[in-house]
Amino acid sequence: MSEAARAASAASERRRLKAAVIVIAVIAGVLAGVGAIRALWEGWIGDRLLQVRAMVTELPQDRFPVAVVGLDQASLSSRRLEAIPRVFMSQAFAKAGDALFEAGATAIGLDFVFAFSADAFADPQTGEARLRGYDRLFLRFLYENRGRVVVARTSTGVPHRSISAAAGSEGVRSTEILTDNDGVVRRHQPQLPLNTSPAFVDTMLGLAGAEVTTTYMPMPGARLATSIPYLSLLDVLDLMDRPDGAERLREFASGRVILFGSTLPNEDEHLYLDRFLPRETPAGEIEGASGRPPVRTATSGVFILADLIGSPLVDRTVAEAPLALVGGLIVVFALVGALAGLSLPLPVLPLVVLGLLATGFGLAFGVLMAGWTLPAGAAPTAGFIALMVAGVAQVAVLKRRERELVRLFGHYLSPQVIRTMAEEERLSDLGGETRKVVVAFIDIVGFTRMSERLPDREVVKVVNTVFDAIGTEITRSEGYIDKYIGDAVMAVWNAPNDVTDPEARAVGCALAVIDLLPELRRRTGQAGLDLRIALNAGPALVGDIGGETRRSFTVMGTTVNTASRIEGIAKEAGVRLAFTGPVAEALPADWAQRLLWRGQLRGLSTETVVHTLDDGRLWLDGSGPALSLVPEDAEPEDRDPTSDAAGLVPAARARLQPGAR
Structure with missing residues (x-):
């Protein structure tokens, strides 16, 4: 394949x-x-x-259609009611209920179970039913207002039989409300039709004329304890006795559903979706002399019932x-x-x-x-x-291939090249293959003399500084740093990654490295620091080479050996860059070249031609290369008769130099 x-x-x-x-x-x-x-x-x-919605919208100003009359601490501790046990509050509820109906209330819901009847109490010593007839007023209120009054029941408590009888079969409904799995009340699912539903909320919605068909969630704008219209039971009873009381009761109750319930702390309280809302009271809302119950973390059940009933009536709900x-x-x-x-x-x-x-x-x-x-x-x-x-x-x-490539080549290739290799699944080819590559040997000139006169620590610093700069340029040109050999760097283009025009990239990298010499001399403090670069192109065996204990990626073969020997020719010719014929043939035509040497290298059976660029940056002594290295028997066509220094390649007569980097 x-x-x-x-x-x-x-x-x-x-x-x-x-x-x-x-x-x-x-x-x-x-x-x-x-x-x-x-x-x-x-x-x-x-x-x-x-909560965020409440922060960006104003508190609703429409008149809420449900109000609460609370049996609160102010009522129980008042002179008027403090002597009456809670189980005997039925007469107070009946009087307040009649007054509220007279004030225009449309329906009344009693969020009390009334499990006991005062009429049933007997003197424990004599057995005499001393309170017989005490509930008559309350029973008459329930009976005469059947269809307008609903009494609460729960799964654990039902009204006394006399109260259930007075209220009628449709006047007793369950006030239990559903909670979400976190224990918070947020929604109501009506059971249709509303007028026959066993739920207290549904029956009150039906009495108020609501049309509710799906599960809904109320959308209060503030805490219910501050925003639901409210009067203490004591305030209602006191207003009944005041000259202006009838008008204030009418203002409070007219056209509204009224719910009676306990607002005492820790009694029938639930977590409700209003728990993070602001504590605001609607402007103009009537408030009795006893004030409102304090706002607590949990919300009184009667307020929750009021919100579940009233929200659909003013279209203040959302559906799923x-x-x-x-x-x-x-x-x-x-x-x-x-x-x-x-x-x-x-x-x-x-x-x-x-x-x-x-x-x-x-x-x-x-x-x-x-x-x-x-x-x-x-x-x-x-x-x-x-x-x-x-x-x-x-x-x-x-990413497994990219990690493997990073392990192998992280110090020698740029991250982008590694990502490209991973995308192209190049790792599978690294077991060994023959590829056309460009091999470079970059050598520090005069390293032996420098190491003799400098301390070892200084030598290491100089070498590291030079190699770091060279490695940066190699990586930038998509080359691969194969290895460091003493004072030399071996680099490869087109392995392991694919590189377009590897010869031009390698020569461009060489020129960029040579341009770094002034800066490297300054950074190392070595005024005589210089570099020599040899390039060769051709087929080479590339692969992950080694044994069981240590392996590394490298290239090997005649192409590599030839490149290492070209460095010696560059040294004799006095140039910083030398490259073989295969490299020269692949360079752009406008890069002016000079022929340095032609001959047969030791161990090779074919002729090798060595070139350099006609660029003053590449001469070690500044006067040009030693062109006498060209053999005397070189073919005439390999010389340029128009040059005073024979040896120019005919194709380079335009003497155009590659752009400096």
Whole structure:
């Protein structure tokens, strides 16, 4: 199979592997996103989004259709009611209820179970029913207002049989409310039709004329204890006795559903979605002399019932977003996460996660403002899990070749070259193959003399400084640093990575290195520092060579041996750069060249031709190369009769020099 075919096959295999990783990551993300729809953190995020909404919108000014009359501490400790046990408050409720109906209330709900009847109490010594007839006023109130009054029951408590009888079968309903899996009340799911529903909220909605068909979530703008219209039971009873009381009661109750309930601390309290909202009271809302109960972490159950009943009546609710929208967002986020995890650098992935979270929360907030509730964490969770799966696959599978290449060539090739090799699956060819390469030997001139007169530490500093600069240029030109040999560097172009025009790149690199000489002399403090570079091009065996205990990538063969010997010719010719005929033939035609030497190197059966560039930067003594090295029997056509120094290659008569770098 040809190299192009192998590369195409490797690329196709890589694409299939990437596609499989994306599919697996998306599936994992979708499953995680669906599982997160009812996760514990979802409710908390939703409550925080409701808090943000309250911060950017004004408190609703419309008249809330449900009000609360609270049995609070102010009532129980007042002179008027302090002598009455709580189980005997039925007469107070009846009087207040009649007054509120007279003031225009549409319906009344009693959030008390009334499990006991005062009429049933008997003197423990005599057995005399001293309180017989005490509940008559309350029973008459329930009976005469059947269809307008609803009494509470729970799964653990039901009203006394006399009270149930007075209220009628449709006048006793369950006040139990559903909580999310984190224990917070956020939504109500009505049971239709409302007028026959066993739920207290549904019955009150029906009495108020509401049309509710789906599950909804209220959207309060502030804490319920401060925003729901409220009067203490004591305030209602006091207003009944005041001359202006009827008007104030009418202002409070007219057209509203009224709920009676306990607002005492730690009694019938629940966590509600209003827990992070501001504590504001609507302007113009009536408030009794007893004030309101203090705002606590939990919310009194009667306030929650009031909000669940009143919010649909003023269109202050949101419904759950369509399943298609939720599912679509989950799939999109999972796909984005998978693609990011597979294609982006690992250090960037945390930023992608933050972007997914911000986008998910932003979409959830926008959907909330549009009238839907969206599981804010579901889509970002899908994106995060997909990103993690794809990222792990990238590290564990797709990056394995790049890691191996970094291990082998990290100090000798640029990161971009290594990434390209990994993408092209080049590592599979490194077991040994013959490739056309350009080999360079870059030698420090006069190193032996320098090492004799300098301390060892200084010699090492000079060599490291020079090699660092040379290595930078080699890497920049897409070359590979094969090895360091004493005071010389061996570099290769077109192995292990593919390089376009390796000969021109190698010569360009040589010129760039030579241009660094003034700076290197300054940095090392060695005014006589100089370099000599020899290049050769041709086929060579490239591969991962070595034994079981140590292996390294290298090139070997005649091409390498020839390049090492060309350095000697460059030395004799007094030039900083020398290269063989195969290199010269591949250079651009406008790079003026000089012929240095033609002959047969020891150990070779073919003739070798050595050139340099016609560039003053390359002469060691500044006067030009020693062209007498050209053999006396050189062919006439190899000489330029127009030059005063025979030896110019005919193609270079234009004497154009390569651009300085």
